[in-house]
Amino acid sequence: MPFDPQAYRPETTILSLGDAFYDVVEAASFPERIIRFRNDRAAAGIGLGGMDDAAWAEHFGRFRPLPGSLPQPLALRYHGHQFRAYNPDIGDGRGFTFAQLRDREGRLMDLGTKGSGQTPWSRFGDGRLTLKGGVREVLATEMLEALNVRTSRSLSLIETGEALQREDEPSPTRAAVLVRLSHSHIRVGTFQRLAYEQDAAAMRRLVGYVLANLYERDSDDPIALLELVIAETARLAASYMAAGFVHGVLNTDNINITGESFDYGPWRFTPTWEPGFTAAYFDHNGLYAFGRQPEAIHWSVMQLAASLRLLAEADPLIAALEGFAPAYQAAITQALLWRLGRSPTSPDADRALVQATERALRESGMSIDRFFFDAFAQPLPPSYGPEWDEARALLDTAPVRSGRSHGYWAGTPCSLLIEEVEAIWSAIRDKDDWSPFHTKIGAIRAMGEALR
Template identity: 70%
Template structure:
């Protein structure tokens, strides 16, 4: 297998946890394998970019093991709260982890799947992924990365030639298998399972694994782990807000302990700053609405704290949890300043600016992406009149983080609203025309380069 010998650094850290954390599984034998998307940017970070398309399909569609990493796919075990109801009967139901590699910065990365077949946790599901779901995940991960949100990367999408029956879209629909590159698939729900089973030794082993392999620290201190997860998840919540992103299903099995967003189902980007905007049609109570996402993520981290009570007293866990709100406040200020393209200054002035931006966006209903495009660098156009005086005053004298010299700034803001997502999919579905997806990915990456 041709790999970049400088960048390909395989690992098998997951095996150190032991058999109780996962089940070996076999991938589905797909009738066809048509390569639809390969992420060369992400591939270069882990040294697999030299693969030919044929080799790519063999490893990421047929799942021949990559050299010197996991010998077989592993379906991970976990529990979780789903819309605040505890479910002990879940786990990797249509995916598995099949390799671990270090990226260019030394982080341990998992190669995981979506739509790769049934596992012991599939229940009544078929273990498959619709091609539309795979296309949507490409768009979500590309957009979030460009907007500075910590996210999994879509490495590969291969159409798999099966006709799937689905109740929420015309059936039969096209099938696919997706490979994601993620900084761990250890979830809050992974800890919840061990607390449920009262397995203290496994809990300490998992804490040690996370601290050593994902945070670069030694020991198995539950409080230190919670401190780190609180900080990372507060940052994630803040960057969701600055991006105008709504994940849709912030269950505790969908919250990674590295604070990296992943597993995109009914996601959407909010057109305007509407706290009540929801992504999932089945979120009847608005539990995971745009404005409630910090609360939802904090609640999930509370479930990690509850799980860690298996090993430690309550008081220090509460103290760690209490850090979430102030850390979120700091992180959302920094995230919005970053998207405004201005340098941080006096903390009180920074907070006042961010509060003014949020109020004006909410009250005027100016599109989120339009505003941040127009205001980048701290220069609010004259067309922003009534309702924007406070923002204009707060921006006065600000130092720009970057110049508007990239070609992106001479065009229009790059958005990812639901109508465009559906239009991109319609061209694939009706005419097998992938050009709109390719063009959108290129446009998103140009925006990311401009913002960076």
């Protein structure tokens, strides 16, 4: 049986928002459906782990509806600030919400697509995804999950047999369709659209939907929503920093209202603690550079607050926004302690350790992945120079939360720098060799097990 009767819990909750929030669309018809990646671990969590390849390709390549879930795909409507310039002409242009389900913890989850064809919001785009883009998103989500970042999960990657023309890579290039599993695809830009249109009734309905279905709160209070979003997005910003990750495009339409990271384009991991490191070649001013990501996410939450002025007075919204900085400071301390393999002790001691670690990483130019590998649950090796003395002393006195018994620690640090990503893609492009891709996913998952 392809669906686990104990775990498969389909939903259609998003339909309660009404058709002013989305457009009913159809998936493109693809000449081929070659399964390149299926995340059986994630599929098991939503009752889809028993699907054979034929059913998998039918549902995630042809987009035959899942029983009891959405009867037709929905392209969501939203606006957004893109590199701080407001754009009211965007929405799901090459993706849609295909299904909703509950996971084993009871959370409402969306199955969303990337590369599934044109929608009313495609503008002049072809609605497609390059195979390279799909490979990169799978790698990003696997690595972030292992590094304790709350992220969408890549559920499926299917090559579609089309040849695409692109200006930023050799063309024609191969095409794919990706399915991601996310805790909602509602974003800050969804609220911005309603504020732009001055639709207070729809805004109230959206606030209530998010609170009830994504935060499990029986309320439609916009202040309560803003406070929850501040806590979750501050945690997101901190987890990016602890992972050494640069999203690249932190526009307001890419900030999920649940604080879950998603939608990976020109992402990179920074090799060293370099605040000015950027991921996108077109980010000329470093707006979304590594060290500016907390600021960028905070700015997006400010745009949410501005949108909620449709329902609330300014003073309580401003008061709520003042909570972002302390929430971030608490979250970055927790995130870095986790990656160091240390348990919290006292706020002052924990903060001192984190500050000393950040300072030494920045000043030494040490590899981020090498340092966290060496520091996890043990003293730093003698090869670390005097710039590490303060961090070393604090690490030595911090209580260890986990040991190094996993086999991962007998090897070398797992990283995912751009050179390796390009090498993995080159093997696929030149020889259709997927073994480096699957080997890397195995290594990433081993690291995740060791860190947990």
